[in-house]
Amino acid sequence: MEHSLIVRRGEEIVFTSNEHWLHPLFELEDYLKGKNIPPSELFVRDKIAGKAAACLMVRLGVTRCRVELLSERAIPVFRAHGVEFSYGELVEHIQCRTEDLITDAMSIDDAYLFLRKRAGRVQGLPVKIENLTVDIGRKSILEDLSLELGRGEQLVIHGANGTGKTTLLRTLLGFIQPVQGTIRIGDINVGSNEWRQNRSLVGYVHQENVKNTFPISAEEVAAIGLSERKLSSKEIAYRVEVAMRRTGCFHLARQSYHSLSGGEKQRISLARCLCQNARVLLFDEPTSFLDSSGKEDLLELLNELSSTEAPTMILVSHETAWLDQLNWPRKELKGGRLC
Numbered sequence: 001m002e003h004s005l006i007v008r009r010g011e012e013i014v015f016t017s018n019e020h021w022l023h024p025l026f027e028l029e030d031y032l033k034g035k036n037i038p039p040s041e042l043f044v045r046d047k048i049a050g051k052a053a054a055c056l057m058v059r060l061g062v063t064r065c066r067v068e069l070l071s072e073r074a075i076p077v078f079r080a081h082g083v084e085f086s087y088g089e090l091v092e093h094i095q096c097r098t099e100d101l102i103t104d105a106m107s108i109d110d111a112y113l114f115l116r117k118r119a120g121r122v123q124g125l126p127v128k129i130e131n132l133t134v135d136i137g138r139k140s141i142l143e144d145l146s147l148e149l150g151r152g153e154q155l156v157i158h159g160a161n162g163t164g165k166t167t168l169l170r171t172l173l174g175f176i177q178p179v180q181g182t183i184r185i186g187d188i189n190v191g192s193n194e195w196r197q198n199r200s201l202v203g204y205v206h207q208e209n210v211k212n213t214f215p216i217s218a219e220e221v222a223a224i225g226l227s228e229r230k231l232s233s234k235e236i237a238y239r240v241e242v243a244m245r246r247t248g249c250f251h252l253a254r255q256s257y258h259s260l261s262g263g264e265k266q267r268i269s270l271a272r273c274l275c276q277n278a279r280v281l282l283f284d285e286p287t288s289f290l291d292s293s294g295k296e297d298l299l300e301l302l303n304e305l306s307s308t309e310a311p312t313m314i315l316v317s318h319e320t321a322w323l324d325q326l327n328w329p330r331k332e333l334k335g336g337r338l339c
């Protein structure tokens, strides 16, 4: 078999790939997008497949396949989802760490999202903070703080008032210069020249307390992150509308931004981050002005974002009951460090 993946529809070869690991299956997913081909009409020949590849094939809707080197761990996945399969050689385990990381507790959708993150096929960028120390005036706020988040991971940071949560977010945005330590977003060092040219990679949904009377409409605020890009006015209008509809504030588009309530401004702030396609999203008390239905909408949107574009997200909040529903991993900021 000369290709790593060959896909037939009847007698016709419709797709081939020479990539390795799970990439051929992700390429197949891209190929099928926008094409009107029912995956059940496809016959997939894969060189090597383990549990991870089996989960991906199921997610793609593949119903028939042949695998030259098949891991025994793939078989229960195929059987549970009615995939007809044959193989050349069966082995107990293939040399792929990913296979060990797909647990039985994961649904196919969970496994799919996990594999997309591992393959770098999500919007989120990794965030790496090393030995960060930040002083404000003479006061030490963050001390030797380190944190690592993978692509598309989420984290809630909580802690008592004044422990430095906002300071940490503002340092991540490059607004505060640390005394010591580094922050990397993807391959870029925060504070570098390259960073200055790519600021829109990070979106900030902040506590809305700006008292400003500069005349500006809600839709103009939502479009702020697009100003440095060479986009047509049609493209800008489209992106703004999609983002404002997603955050439930499109009906406010033409209103003066400063006439809006705190909760409405928070929705617009989030729309601004979605418009700019931020790959890391920072939320500072995003529910502080939202009523109960606003909080529910935000929860739904964050869950949707986690399972679709999957930006990397860090959220600061005190809202315990709401955070319980959000169910993201948590760390406490205490004594200048995360624990």
Ligand SMILES: Nc1ncnc2c1ncn2[C@@H]1O[C@H](COP(=O)(O)OP(=O)(O)OP(=O)(O)O)[C@@H](O)[C@H]1O
Binding pocket: 136, 137, 141, 159, 160, 161, 162, 163, 164, 165, 166, 167, 168
């Ligand atoms: N511009 C500033 N000038 C002086 N002190 C500041 C400034 N900004 C923040 N601080 C101080 O730094 C400390 C950390 O503030 P920060 O706003 O980061 O805390 P926080 O954990 O976000 O608090 P909260 O939960 O109340 O929002 C506080 O003691 C605060 O008073």
